[in-house]
Amino acid sequence: MTEQQGRISFLNLARVTEKYGAEIDLAVSRVVKSGRYLLGEENERFEAEFARYIGTRHAIGCASGLDALMLIFRAYMEMGVMKPGDEVIVPANTFIATILALTENGLKPVLAEPGMESLQIDDAQIEDLITERTRAICIVHLYGRLAYTERIGEICRINGLKLIEDNAQAHGCMTGDGCKTGSLGDAAAHSFYPGKNMGALGDGGVVTTDDEELARTVRSLANYGSTEKYMFRYCGRNSRLDEIQAAILNVKLKHLDEDNAHRKEIGRYYINHIDNASVLLPQTLPPESNVFHLFPVLCTRRDELQEYLAGNGVETLIHYPLPPHKQECYREWNGISLPVTERIAAEELSLPIGPVISMEEAAEVVRLINMF
Numbered sequence: 001m002t003e004q005q006g007r008i009s010f011l012n013l014a015r016v017t018e019k020y021g022a023e024i025d026l027a028v029s030r031v032v033k034s035g036r037y038l039l040g041e042e043n044e045r046f047e048a049e050f051a052r053y054i055g056t057r058h059a060i061g062c063a064s065g066l067d068a069l070m071l072i073f074r075a076y077m078e079m080g081v082m083k084p085g086d087e088v089i090v091p092a093n094t095f096i097a098t099i100l101a102l103t104e105n106g107l108k109p110v111l112a113e114p115g116m117e118s119l120q121i122d123d124a125q126i127e128d129l130i131t132e133r134t135r136a137i138c139i140v141h142l143y144g145r146l147a148y149t150e151r152i153g154e155i156c157r158i159n160g161l162k163l164i165e166d167n168a169q170a171h172g173c174m175t176g177d178g179c180k181t182g183s184l185g186d187a188a189a190h191s192f193y194p195g196k197n198m199g200a201l202g203d204g205g206v207v208t209t210d211d212e213e214l215a216r217t218v219r220s221l222a223n224y225g226s227t228e229k230y231m232f233r234y235c236g237r238n239s240r241l242d243e244i245q246a247a248i249l250n251v252k253l254k255h256l257d258e259d260n261a262h263r264k265e266i267g268r269y270y271i272n273h274i275d276n277a278s279v280l281l282p283q284t285l286p287p288e289s290n291v292f293h294l295f296p297v298l299c300t301r302r303d304e305l306q307e308y309l310a311g312n313g314v315e316t317l318i319h320y321p322l323p324p325h326k327q328e329c330y331r332e333w334n335g336i337s338l339p340v341t342e343r344i345a346a347e348e349l350s351l352p353i354g355p356v357i358s359m360e361e362a363a364e365v366v367r368l369i370n371m372f
């Protein structure tokens with residue numbers, strides 16, 4: 001074990017930053033000296049590079065992943081594509097932000113169960129949820145795993161639905177034919193929350209799309225609704241990616257594939273070596289379609305397993321202990337029963353994974369789990 005005092009952190013962010021520390025210091029000091037702190041060259045460069053990396057025509061920086069999602073749906077409202085009360089099909093086992101972006105815009109989330117193996121929205125159940133008010137399917141590449149399927153693409157095409165991707169957790173993830181998540185639908189939201197595969201040193205987000213009108217509307221909404229200086233077409237918001245974060249992300253983007261390669265190595269090691277009948281490793285994907293943002297295992301004695309690992313110096317987290325439909329903020333849905341989602345919430349445990357965890361640390365995690 002190499003972690004200080006023999007403990008294995010879930011994700012040691014100081015070590016992640018240190019990995020590219022010299023380059024980050026240079027980038028930050030360049031911005032500090034430039035005197036330009038918002039909407040400058042770093043943003044321009046980042047938007048161009050990120051769009052090229054993802055494979056879309058446009059990338060628009062904004063303040064967070066939640067804002068990226070909110071701005072996409074708000075833009076569709078302004079464009080007349082969606083209106084209050086319209087429905088969006090979304091996986092029930094997502095992080096709350098995906099759902100907040102819908103309800104904030106007066107849209108109705110229609111919660112779809114995930115598959116127990118993929119942990120992603122179950123495409124076999126989607127068609128039954130479509131009504132005349134359905135306008136979009138929002139897939140979430142949860143845990144860094146591809147959620148897109150040919151069938152979902154087909155359902156959207158046949159029913160004239162928008163396909164939105166929540167790519168907060170899956171930067172660099174690809175389909176079998178090499179298309180990146182974030183380029184598979186009509187628009188995608190990305191988060192640069194520090195713990196993400198490509199994390200900033202603060203908040204940040206971006207919207208990617210090929211749709212010129214959507215890109216223009218999102219950019220305007222993120223800048224108070226302005227179309228030209230001091231002229232406001234929409235009642236917008238202030239949602240900017242600041243120059244320091246953009247400069248840091250310009251560094252991080254260069255190393256994303258290398259960081260993901262390390263995550264994959266750890267992920268594969270866990271898959272090949274964890275051997276305990278009470279610990280399940282739900283996996284259905286080929287290696288290119290998983291960038292291992294998280295490594296979820298399922299265990300009916302989850303809390304006991306977490307305590308045992310903690311007692312042996314291994315930090316784990318739960319993603320997520322209470323699904324959106326059971327949260328207090330959505331008390332009107334608390335009575336809904338979604339057994340697969342609820343089972344995942346009760347049994348999921350995320351093992352340490354990231355760009356700085358060593359093979360010895362991974363081996364220690366495996367050793368402990370196999371002895372549980």
Ligand SMILES: Cc1ncc(COP(=O)(O)O)c(C=O)c1O
Nearest residue numbers: 064065066095097168191192193
């Ligand atoms: C699936 C998912 N969607 C959206 C978000 C929101 O991103 P942010 O924290 O940047 O607002 C996150 C991360 O926090 C997430 O994991």
